[in-house]
Amino acid sequence: MNTAAPLPTLKEKPRYTLGTVLRLIFFLLLTFIVLFPLFAIVLASFKPGTELLRTGLNVRWQPEVMSFNNYRLLFEPLESDYMIWFGNSLLITLLQSVLTLIVSAWVGYGFAMYEFRFKNLLFTCVLIIMMVPMEIIMLPLYQEIVGMKIIDTVWGIILPFVAMPLPIFFFRQYLSGLPRDLLDAGRVDGSSEYGIFVRIILPLMTPAFGAMGIFIGMNCWNNFLWPLIVLRTGSKFTLPIGLNTLLTPYGNNYDILVAGSVFAIIPIIILFVCFQKYFIAGMTAGSVKG
Amino acid sequence: MGVAFLKKRQGFRAFFYSQKAAPYVFVMPFILVFVIFFVFPLISTVIMSFQSVLPGQVRFIGLENIKRLNDPEFFQAIKNNLIYTALTLALLIPFPMIFACMLNSKATIGRNFFRSALFVPILTSVVVAGTIFRLIFGELPGALANQIVGLFGMGPFRWRQMQGTVYMILVMLACWRWTGVNILYFLSGLQSIPEELYESASIDGASTIRKFRHITWPMLKPTTIYVLTISIYGGFAMFLESYMLYTNNRSPRGMGLTIIGYLYRQGWEQNNIGYGSAIGLCLLLIVMVINLVQLKFFGLFAKEDK
Numbered sequence: 001m002n003t004a005a006p007l008p009t010l011k012e013k014p015r016y017t018l019g020t021v022l023r024l025i026f027f028l029l030l031t032f033i034v035l036f037p038l039f040a041i042v043l044a045s046f047k048p049g050t051e052l053l054r055t056g057l058n059v060r061w062q063p064e065v066m067s068f069n070n071y072r073l074l075f076e077p078l079e080s081d082y083m084i085w086f087g088n089s090l091l092i093t094l095l096q097s098v099l100t101l102i103v104s105a106w107v108g109y110g111f112a113m114y115e116f117r118f119k120n121l122l123f124t125c126v127l128i129i130m131m132v133p134m135e136i137i138m139l140p141l142y143q144e145i146v147g148m149k150i151i152d153t154v155w156g157i158i159l160p161f162v163a164m165p166l167p168i169f170f171f172r173q174y175l176s177g178l179p180r181d182l183l184d185a186g187r188v189d190g191s192s193e194y195g196i197f198v199r200i201i202l203p204l205m206t207p208a209f210g211a212m213g214i215f216i217g218m219n220c221w222n223n224f225l226w227p228l229i230v231l232r233t234g235s236k237f238t239l240p241i242g243l244n245t246l247l248t249p250y251g252n253n254y255d256i257l258v259a260g261s262v263f264a265i266i267p268i269i270i271l272f273v274c275f276q277k278y279f280i281a282g283m284t285a286g287s288v289k290g
Numbered sequence: 291m292g293v294a295f296l297k298k299r300q301g302f303r304a305f306f307y308s309q310k311a312a313p314y315v316f317v318m319p320f321i322l323v324f325v326i327f328f329v330f331p332l333i334s335t336v337i338m339s340f341q342s343v344l345p346g347q348v349r350f351i352g353l354e355n356i357k358r359l360n361d362p363e364f365f366q367a368i369k370n371n372l373i374y375t376a377l378t379l380a381l382l383i384p385f386p387m388i389f390a391c392m393l394n395s396k397a398t399i400g401r402n403f404f405r406s407a408l409f410v411p412i413l414t415s416v417v418v419a420g421t422i423f424r425l426i427f428g429e430l431p432g433a434l435a436n437q438i439v440g441l442f443g444m445g446p447f448r449w450r451q452m453q454g455t456v457y458m459i460l461v462m463l464a465c466w467r468w469t470g471v472n473i474l475y476f477l478s479g480l481q482s483i484p485e486e487l488y489e490s491a492s493i494d495g496a497s498t499i500r501k502f503r504h505i506t507w508p509m510l511k512p513t514t515i516y517v518l519t520i521s522i523y524g525g526f527a528m529f530l531e532s533y534m535l536y537t538n539n540r541s542p543r544g545m546g547l548t549i550i551g552y553l554y555r556q557g558w559e560q561n562n563i564g565y566g567s568a569i570g571l572c573l574l575l576i577v578m579v580i581n582l583v584q585l586k587f588f589g590l591f592a593k594e595d596k
Contacts, residue, residue, distance in 0.1 A: 056433030057425035110316025133527040140334030160327035193312035222415030240417040
C-alpha cells in the first residue's frame with residue numbers, strides 16, 4: 001500500500017533541474033532586455049529636456065536634476081496642449097470602440113446565424129479587406145472624406161473603419177458556437193429578428209466584447225496615420241499626432257515629448273494588468289481558424 | 291390615398307421585420323462600408339494611376355505614371371522593404387517559436403509572468419516606440435546605444451545615417467514590439483496539441499529534439515503559416531517605423547524609405563496623386579501575389595470554409 005501511493009505524486013511534481021534554472025535565468029535576461037528601453041524612457045522623463053538634448057537618452061541616475069517637473073508641464077494648459085490631446089484621444093477611442101463593437105457584432109451576427117444568398121461572397125469580402133493595406137487606398141479615401149465634408153472631424157476618422165474585418169470575423173466565430181434554437185425560442189416568444197439580437201444575443205456576448213473592445217480600443221488609442229491625414233486643427237489632435245509634432249530635430253519640446261510618451265502608455269498598461277486575459281484573447285483572435 | 295400609403299408602409303415594415311430580410315439588414319452596414327470606403331477608393335486608385343490629378347484639372351495620361359515607376363528611388367524603397375521583410379522573418383519566426391516551446395513547458399518557473407512581460411512592448415504605439423528608439427540611437431556619445439558600444443571600445447556611431455545600422459534599428463524595433471505577440475500565437479498553437487502525443491512519444495523513448503521534429507513542428511504548421519503571412523504582409527506595408535525614425539519621412543539617401551513611404555511622399559507631400567496611386571497599384575499587385583501564393587500552397591480559404 002505505501003509502496004504504490006507516493007509514485008504518482010512524484011511523477012506529477014515538476015522537477016527543478018539545472019535546465020529549469022538556466023531557463024529561468026535566460027527569461028529573466030530576455031525580459032530585462034525587452035523592458036530596458038521602457039525603463040530608459042521612464043528615467044529620462046524625470047530629467048529636464050535640455051539634459052536629454054545635451055547628453056542623449058541614457059540610464060544615468062542623476063538625482064540632482066531629476067524631478068516631476070515634466071509631468072507638471074503636461075497638466076498645465078499654458079505650457080502644453082497635452083491634456084487637450086489626451087482628452088481628444090480618450091473621446092475618439094471611446095466613441096470609435098463602442099461604435100465599431102456594435103456594428104461589428106451586428107454584422108457578425110448576420111453572418112453567423114443566417115443562410116442567405118451571396119453570404120460566402122460577402123464573407124470573402126471581409127477577408128479581402130484584411131489582406132489589403134489601408135495605405136494603398138489612402139489618397140482616394142482622403143478625397144472621399146473631403147467630398148463628404150467630414151474632413152477634420154471625428155467622423156472622418158471613425159466612419160471608414162466602423163465595420164472592421166477582424167472583429168466581424170471574431171464575432172462570427174464566437175456566435176457560430178451558439179445553438180440556433182435560441183433564435184427559434186425568441187421567435188416563439190414573439191420577438192422580432194432584431195429584438196432577438198438585442199435581448200437574447202447581446203447579453204451572451206459580453207466576454208467577446210471584452211476581448212474585442214480592448215483590442216479595438218488599443219488600436220484606436222495608438223492609431224496614427226489615418227488621424228494624421230484627417231485632422232488639421234491643432235486643438236483636435238490626438239495623442240500620437242500631438243506627440244509627433246514635438247519630435248523635432250531641435251529638441252525644444254523634449255520635456256513634454258518624453259513625459260507625454262510615458263503618460264500615454266500608462267492607461268494601456270493599467271488596462272493590460274487588469275484585463276490580461278482579454279488582451280490575449282483579442283490579440284490571438286486572428287490566428288484562430290474556423 | 292392615406293390608407294394606401296399606410297398599407298404600403300405596413301408592407302415595408304412587414305418586409306423589414308421578415309425573416310427573409312433580416313440577414314441583409316444585419317450585413318448591410320458592412321456592405322455600405324465595403325462599397326463606399328473600400329471598393330470605391332480601390333477603383334479610384336487604379337483609375338488615378340493612369341491620370342494626372344491636379345485640382346480642377348484631371349486628365350488621362352496613359353501609361354506615363356507606370357513608366358515613371360522605373361525610378362531608382364522606388365527601387366530603393368522596394369529593396370528596403372525586401373531586406374526588412376527577410377530579416378524580420380529570419381528573426382521573428384524561429385525565436386518566438388523556441389521561446390514559446392520553452393514557456394509552454396511546465397518546468398519553466400514564472401511562465402505566465404514572462405509571457406506577459408514580453409508582451410508589454412506591443413502596448414506602445416509606433417509613435418512612442420519610434421521615439422524611444424530614435425532617442426536610444428541618438429548621435430551624441432552619451433546616447434544609450436553609443437554608451438553600450440563604448441563599453442566595447444567602439445563608436446560613437448551616427449546610427450541613423452548608415453544603411454546597415456538603419457536596417458538594424460528598424461529590425462530591432464520590429465523584434466522588440468512583435469516577439470511577445472508571436473510568442474502568444476505559437477503558445478496558443480502549442481496548447482492545441484494533445485498531451486497524449488508527447489506521452490506516447492516519451493514511452494517510445496523519443497528525445498526532445500525528435501519530439502519537436504515529429505510532433506511540435508508539424509502540429510504548429512498552421513500557426514507558423516499564419517505568422518509567416520502576417521509577417522510578410524507587415525514587412526511590405528512597413529512605413530510608420532521609418533517615418534518615426536526621421537523627421538518628416540526624410541531619411542538620408544533613401545536609407546529608410548519604404549514603398550508606402552514613397553507613396554506618401556509622392557501622393558501626399560509632393561501632390562503627385564497620379565504617381566502615388568501608381569505606386570499603390572504596384573504594392574497592391576505585390577500583396578495580391580503574396581496572398582495568391584499563400585492561398586495556392588496553404589489554402590487558407592479551403593480550411594476556413596470547413
